[in-house]
Amino acid sequence: MTDMPGIMISAPSSGTGKTTVMLGLLRALANDGLHVQPFKSGPDYIDPAFHHAASGRASFNLDTWAMGEDLLGAICDQAKGAEICVAEGSMGLYDGVATRGQSGFGSSAETAQRLGWPVVLIVDVSGQAQSAAATALGFQAYNPDVPFAGVILNRCASPRHERLARRGMEQADITVLGVLPRRGDLTLPERHLGLIQAVEHPDLDAAIAGYADFLREHVDIAAIRAAARGQIPVHARTQLPKPPAQRIALARDAAFSFTYPHLLEGWRAHGAEILPFSPLSDEAPDAEADLVWLPGGYPELHGGTLAAAETFKSGLAKHAKTRPVHGECGGYMALGEALIDKAGTRHQMAGLLGLVTSYEKRKFHLGYRRAVLEAPLPGHAPSAALRGHEFHYSTILQQPDAPLARVADADGNAVPETGSHRGHVTGTFFHLITAEEAQ
Known part of the structure; x- marks a missing residue:
């Protein structure tokens, strides 16, 4: 100390x-x-x-x-x-x-x-x-x-x-x-x-x-x-989380902004290059990126703008053919088929996953999450145990893809928001905090 x-x-x-x-x-x-x-x-x-x-x-x-x-x-x-x-x-x-x-x-x-x-x-x-x-x-x-x-x-x-x-x-x-x-x-x-x-x-x-x-x-x-x-505390082993890729295209604007600071600091400290881009400005992710990461945020407030962002969506689809794309919460919704806002208007999203979410009837989801992966997530292999937190008001109307993980709340009770994956694309409703430390 x-x-x-x-x-x-x-x-x-x-x-x-x-x-x-x-x-x-x-x-x-x-x-x-x-x-x-x-x-x-x-x-x-x-x-x-x-x-x-x-x-x-x-x-x-x-x-x-x-x-x-x-x-x-x-x-x-x-x-x-x-x-x-x-x-x-x-x-x-x-x-x-x-x-x-x-x-x-x-x-x-x-x-x-x-x-x-x-x-x-x-x-x-x-x-x-x-x-x-x-x-x-x-x-x-x-x-x-x-x-x-x-x-x-x-x-x-x-x-x-x-x-x-x-x-x-x-x-x-x-x-x-x-x-x-x-x-x-x-x-x-x-x-x-x-x-x-x-x-x-x-x-x-x-x-x-x-x-x-x-x-x-x-x-x-x-x-x-x-x-x-x-x-x-001072420990000889202490280090921030390692990056999931060397060159990370990170969505960064008013619709996508919720990333834990220690993750970004750790990625940079380990030499990763973070390449910000704005889906709301219809920017495509960097073509040379190894990974595209869509954080959470408020895509439900910008459904029409995202639906019309063809350069963003086509760039995302091109990347996903050969390299990983991951979305958290709002980013996960944006990777899905459609997002329905609180007025009931349906907005077409990227369509890289089959997820359809709705804010028309609000449902509160809040709490810690422990996820054991059933498929790889960028930076983490199957069977890895992750810790995160979920906080949103959306309802799943459709989720046809394979579940990404077995997810439970802080007390071990299973939750239905398992995330999903298709090809190189993954998504979760929880915001990743860290992988579990070896005991």
Whole structure:
């Protein structure tokens, strides 16, 4: 282990203001001249791009369910050169799954405990006053081994409300690191998978600058810096995942953007050449690529544009005759026969797989996935066990191709979204995080 001070921004539940606090704090610390390394605890693939915009450094996911000790160590190693780490939790502090994964159950509390990063708990005090202290006290006491820095009280309605809420925290001997007045303009735009993508925000830098000013006015940033402590693991074997090919044509635009940062960093670190192209701009993948990779994203919002992208589709089909093509979630849907949007309009996709998906009747799919391959996937042989995460609202109407894998949720229950393969083309509904580490 090596010393690396950090903190974990968490909350009792989702929707309490973690992300706006995180972005404001990252920018404020960066403005103070600190080299700040952001992380995201859990399998979120939208927040890291916001973290990067706020701090100027790439953000990486830390996931104790999907990742073993070696990969966690390799990702923590990305903090080299930083002076402080700031991690944003997922959901509530102790929320995870019931069955242990590669090194834990996936909660933000596990990440904080393992790295020794004290928790800054964002408590929404709207609709309560002294009672908020009971919530904070319960979170502090639930696992005494999780380090606890204090609380930021969010959405405080008035000076009187603040006095009462502070009184409760004093009685519970809980440090108040800041109090944020209620402000409607501090809400980031959202859609059905959570926040909109960072690239879609109309004026992201100005918004983050506003969050930083707001935090500097109402939060004791010096106290948060003083509370930061912890260590990151150092293992001789640590390395990020190897690339599935040497030259990778990667779809990259508003329809295809969900790739875990540690994968891309690992591919580059091992010498792979990443060749971005835009299906929405009707660009074909590089003709010299060894592999075409279509990440997840929001193809359902761009069905008509993708259906009309003949150069993209013909280039994809030409590549697939001799070399592998893989799609994840939205990329998988784009490789299929058709995609039906929420209005019921059918859009013709690439047709390299027989998959037909629909958003007309939304069905929520969320959770970790463990997949044992029945056919090769680029970079992984049959029988390899992979860890990933699924998050979408589409429904399968047709899937005539051979299943790619036996897929189960975190508790081992089989799920019907097995992915599929045809010729050189593969697709999955889960976003790959890593292959299982040898025990």
